[in-house]
Amino acid sequence: xxxxxxxxxxxxxxxxxAVAAPLTKGRALAIMHQRHEGMEKIGDTNKLLRRExxxxxxxxxxxxxxxxTIAGLSVKANGWFPRGTGPELGKxxxxxxxWQTPQDFIAKLHNFQGAAQAFNxxxxxxxxxxxxxxxxxxxxxxxxxxxxxxxDMHH
Amino acid sequence: MPRQISHGHAPLSAKQPVWDLPxxxxxxxxxxxxxxxxWSVHNDHTDWHIWSGCAILTLLIFRLLWGFFGSSTARFxxxxxxxxxxxxxxxxxxxxxxxxxLGALSVVALLVAVAIQVSLGLISQDEDGIYAGPxxxxxxxxxxxxxxxxxxxxxxxxxxxxxxHVAAIIFYRLxxxxxxxxxxxxxxxxxxxxxxxxxxxxxxxxxxxGVGIGVTRWIIAGAPPFGASAP
Numbered sequence: 457x458x459x460x461x462x463x464x465x466x467x468x469x470x471x472x473x474a475v476a477a478p479l480t481k482g483r484a485l486a487i488m489h490q491r492h493e494g495m496e497k498i499g500d501t502n503k504l505l506r507r508e509x510x511x512x513x514x515x516x517x518x519x520x521x522x523x524x525t526i527a528g529l530s531v532k533a534n535g536w537f538p539r540g541t542g543p544e545l546g547k548x549x550x551x552x553x554x555w556q557t558p559q560d561f562i563a564k565l566h567n568f569q570g571a572a573q574a575f576n577x578x579x580x581x582x583x584x585x586x587x588x589x590x591x592x593x594x595x596x597x598x599x600x601x602x603x604x605x606x607x608d609m610h611h
Numbered sequence: 612m613p614r615q616i617s618h619g620h621a622p623l624s625a626k627q628p629v630w631d632l633p634x635x636x637x638x639x640x641x642x643x644x645x646x647x648x649x650w651s652v653h654n655d656h657t658d659w660h661i662w663s664g665c666a667i668l669t670l671l672i673f674r675l676l677w678g679f680f681g682s683s684t685a686r687f688x689x690x691x692x693x694x695x696x697x698x699x700x701x702x703x704x705x706x707x708x709x710x711x712x713l714g715a716l717s718v719v720a721l722l723v724a725v726a727i728q729v730s731l732g733l734i735s736q737d738e739d740g741i742y743a744g745p746x747x748x749x750x751x752x753x754x755x756x757x758x759x760x761x762x763x764x765x766x767x768x769x770x771x772x773x774x775x776h777v778a779a780i781i782f783y784r785l786x787x788x789x790x791x792x793x794x795x796x797x798x799x800x801x802x803x804x805x806x807x808x809x810x811x812x813x814x815x816x817x818x819x820x821g822v823g824i825g826v827t828r829w830i831i832a833g834a835p836p837f838g839a840s841a842p
Contacts, residue, residue, distance in 0.1 A: 495739075502740035503752040510748050510833065598741050603655040606739070 479540045488548055491536035494529050501525045502598070509591050516582050523579035526594070530572035533565060549609035564601040571597040626798040628808050629708050631682040633816040635797055641670050645725070645769070657742045664732045665745070665827055671726055672823035680819060681811040684709030691715055708801045708808060717776055724769050728762065733830065735759040745831045
């Protein structure tokens with residue numbers, strides 16, 4: 457597990473390095489769009505997951521499908537925050553602090569990714585107690601990052 | 612809200628009780644929680660915002676019950692009046708204690724507006740899906756999102772009513788009626804000949820509050836058996 461974490465971390469660092477070269481405006485806007493769509497999909501999936509998980513008769517296959525969706529998107533999030541895709545360029549919910557304290561941001565992103573994988577594993581097991589516990593962790597990871605790095609975005 | 616005003620035909624007597632303690636506590640705690648709700652949701656404390664809304668729900672249920680079983684000035688039957696009474700009041704033909712017929716409109720509007728706001732909040736979820744009101748699971752995700760949008764807009768209605776409320780208090784203050792003081796001390800000079808306030812019983816107030824807390828807890832649990840169990 458630890459090895460996986462290190463590997464994921466290194467991939468993230470390389471990914472960040474790969475996009476460290478200045479982005480063209482078009483490329484940056486495309487990433488912001490992709491990020492927005494991805495985050496929105498995570499949010500919408502989470503809204504449906506909450507309904508299932510708090511339901512008196514949860515439908516486990518729906519939880520499994522949602523958990524897999526979020527786990528998959530969480531990995532893609534590595535490429536969503538290159539420098540130069542902040543509010544200085546266009547409309548976004550990403551706060552500039554993301555690029556001011558990148559170590560903290562990346563740590564929180566990794567927390568989210570770890571929580572998404574753990575939730576996905578719990579969903580696969582079908583054990584509702586584990587699902588609820590890992591779902592609470594996942595929400596905690598979302599919240600920790602959003603409180604600090606997400607701002608209102610009116611569209 | 613305007614509560615009493617002299618129109619010169621009746622001399623003011625010494626200070627008499629007009630607002631009981633439960634009404635005063637209700638008023639100031641509600642005012643505080645509305646402010647807190649606004650602050651918390653704009654400062655990344657959506658969880659506190661939801662708890663604050665639940666506390667307001669408890670207050671509203673209490674107020675509804677106290678409006679039937681409370682002191683005379685708290686009872687809806689003593690202040691909810693038709694348009695004729697409002698006109699009559701504006702012409703100076705009203706003599707009583709508690710909410711004036713015009714002030715009563717403001718009270719009812721505020722209570723209804725806050726009740727609508729709480730109801731919308733109960734079924735709302737935040738944009739990111741991290742937070743949800745306790746009854747959000749009873750409606751679809753789309754409905755929860757729409758409820759949140761209306762919840763946000765509806766605050767402006769409440770704000771408008773609060774501004775009107777404060778403006779009326781300033782207006783009466785300039786005419787020599789310190790309404791805020793009465794809402795703090797519970798006493799005011801009343802028109803001679805007005806019937807005194809009949810006090811509600813303290814244990815009835817506690818019972819009303821108990822029902823408010825009980826119903827709120829049931830709603831926080833997702834309103835079983837109709838809804839889900841809380842996470």
